[in-house]
Amino acid sequence: MKRFAVALLAALFAVALIAALLELPAPAVDLPAAVGAKMAESGIAHPVTAVLLNFRGYDTLLEIGVLLLALIVVLAVAAREEAKQPAVADPVLQTLARIAAPLMLLAAVYLLWAGAFRPGGAFQAGAVLAAAAVLLHLAGLAAAWQKPGKCLRIGLAAGFLVFLAVAAGLLVEGALLQYPPAWAGALILLIEATLTVSLGLILAGLFLFLS
Amino acid sequence: MGFAFDLLLALALLWSAWRTLATPDIFRAVILFIVFGLLLTLVWSRLAAPDIALAEAAIGAGLTGALLLDAIGVLRGRKKS
């Protein structure tokens, strides 16, 4: 009975929302044109990266903060299980992981660099780094993380702290995260590089601290 | 041509989502969720959003799938022992 009622309500909700979508008038603000007009001042040639790190940089700042918070909560919640012996992995998988991991590192650096002028950027590069760490762990080549040491803690927090420092430094100039056009490219590259390392470590940590 | 492909892709997406929720076996549900993530990657590239497609392929299908499978392994391993 409850199952039927919930399904009916969800279906009605979907129909009403789709009807509203089809009736929606054209947007009053032309965002792509607004982005295009300011591209020259952003210090970046790829619109999505420019929006992420320049026009709406505070979104990304808060996002890396949220990720760091999630990792801290995971660390606090995760039960201290006895260290599992890594299962004896398939030699084929181990060989493949040994070949793939350096290539994934290379792909991550490429994605980070490509983010300035074509699809790519810190998020994708960080995700590839984390995937490489997970692959190494699954192949039995890297142990699960028990407790973050000093270096790891610095690496996990670096992206957020560097971003925050740049934001605070620019606050002296005027608005939050409003880069001076001459420095924008260099500052964004610095932020993106530290973001990539931190994102990779945090995403890998979400897997490796749990397993 | 493009319209028919979009329609088929949307239907495949919804079907995989439905099977994810309705399959009795939880392991199979997670595999279907990974399939859903890969189909979503195709959708993003159809919507001219290659950045999101890259992130979805690496995160949505890859990392989330690894996390979920690991969690299933823990839940099942404890149940047997």
Add this chain to the structure above:
Amino acid sequence: MTSGLIFACAGVVLFAMGTAGVVLLDHLLRRILAFNLMGSGAFLVLIGLAQRDGMPDPVPQAMVLTGIVVAVAATALALALARRLFALTGGYGLPQSEAKDGND
């Protein structure tokens, strides 16, 4: 009908499906899956609606990119909580829903 509009409608259906799943399913892992489906539906609406005239729009694309990364962090957090609950109680569901199942 442009592809943006088609996928926006698919996103709405996906969101409704995920909502029903979160309400109806008892197994916590399944609820997490349904929650992820809801999120994907919301992303599809956000992008599809902004691009319903067929032109790519970088602003919602950047927001969805941020959203995907936050969604995986939320999933990992939810899984950590579910595993902790399992370690403490040995059950897959929330306490009240399991008690209700027992009475049914």
